[in-house]
Amino acid sequence: MTRKKSRRLPIVLLVILVLLLLVFLLGIVKNQGGSRLEDLSATDQAILTEYNTLYASLRQEDIWTGYALEDKTILAMPGSWGGGYLINPTQPVSGLFAKEIALPEDWDITIYRVAAVTPGLMAFRFEGSLNTIGKDYALFGSPVYFVKYDEASVTEPWSNLHFACFLSHEAFHYYMQEGWPEGSRFSTEGLTDGDIALLEEEYDILCQVQTQLLSGDPDQAALEEAARAYVAVMDRRLAANPDYVQQELDMETMEGTATYVGIQASRRVGYDFGIMYFSNQKDVPMDQVIPQYQAGNLDKSFLADRMPYETGGLLCLLMDALAIPDWQAALNSQTPEDPVSLYDILKSWTTT
Incomplete structure (x- = not known):
């Protein structure tokens, strides 16, 4: 009985490896297809369209002195376990794991859809919803500010979690306030x-x-x-x-x-x-x-x-x-x- 089990183990491991390889290859193939803006989900289209609008506005006038958000590379991720969209990378992007999205002619940004199986995405999966102040992040050689979103990021009314609002607010903490005095939360115990x-x-x-x-x-x-x-x-x-x-x-x-x-x-x-x-x-x-x-x-x-x-x-x-x-x-x-x-x-x- 012991010998039979020992023979089965390598076979099971081989099957698992083959399945993982298939998933990996399918992930790459899937990411290469449907590369037009209209091929994306309604939420993804809304997120990218909103960022393009914000970007065009920021190129005309910043929303804060010295806060050049338009110069940053943004990684927009629809959740923790999917792929993402790399916006305006500063370095060349791998063709194996990323596909450039065909955008309307009047857009000024560049977007790559990043496959969920991209090894570099693993660094972002357990990082919460955005960059941690004092920590550097990069993908394909480009320093990035990453932000995770869902459908509510574009559909919920009057929300500070709306995509453009949330991104601009949180990235402001990261890029502009690292050298400011810490303004941490406090207790109302001392309030008379x-x-x-x-x-x-x-x-x-x-x-x-x-x-x-x-x-x-x-x-x-x-x-x-x-x-x-x-x-x-x-x-x-x-x-x-x-x-x-x-x-x-x-x-x-x-x-x-x-x-x-x-x-x-x-x-x-x-x-x-x-x-x-x-x-x-x-x-x-x-x-x-x-x-x-x-x-x-x-x-x-x-x-x-x-x-x-x-x-x-x-x-x-x-x-x-x-x-x-x-x-x-x-x-x-x-x-x-x-x-x-x-x-x-x-x-x-x-x-x-």
Whole structure:
């Protein structure tokens, strides 16, 4: 019996190897066929069309000073275990594992469909949904920013996970903020009732800004008055609870700027996304947050986990509306030893 089993083992291994080779070859052959844009799935076509729209816009004007996303090679992956699309590679691409997609004549990008069996894709399969800050990624010799997507990436309304928004937001963290002070998540344990009262004042002021910007024709004097009122209440908040508020300002600056970038990218591709957008409602007034929290409809953690994205994004839009000079450059030049927050920029503007 032992001898029969030992004879079967090499045969089983041989069969497995043959099957794996067939899968490998079929994967390559399948990737070589259907190489026109219209041959792709509806989701893949939507993703690539949206990126082409964003790319064309970025070539005309960046969405942030020095953030040249259009110069980056993008690897768009429909999930973890399929293939992917390599967009604008900087190095020649292997013809065995990749097939160039035939695109409309008015497109300016180059796209290669990468076979699922491509050995180089294995490095991305267990990496989550996007690049990790501080880590380098490459495929076929081109440094890449990879992002994974699904159908909801182009069909879900009012979502920060929409493809152009998500890509621009997360790539901004990767390419622009590595040298910024860390704006990590923080706990609301140090938030007192007095802090909540001051926070409500802040949200009331920011709601005025929100209302003005949503009007489409904001009153400049009202925005300037609100900016000064915001700085005044933040001064009081810092005096009352400096440790907590500084953590909030750090995260607000990191995530608020990335939210702003995502909003700008969404506008470039015609997707409806903005400040205080939720799955069931958009343009939620900021002055409703504390009353909803006090009514028990929002967890206290919402104030730290979500609101810095919203307040920070709104402050960026406010600085655009106020035409504050070089505010993006001021943030770009900061270091952990010499940090700059959105509040710092507005405070400096109010005193000049």
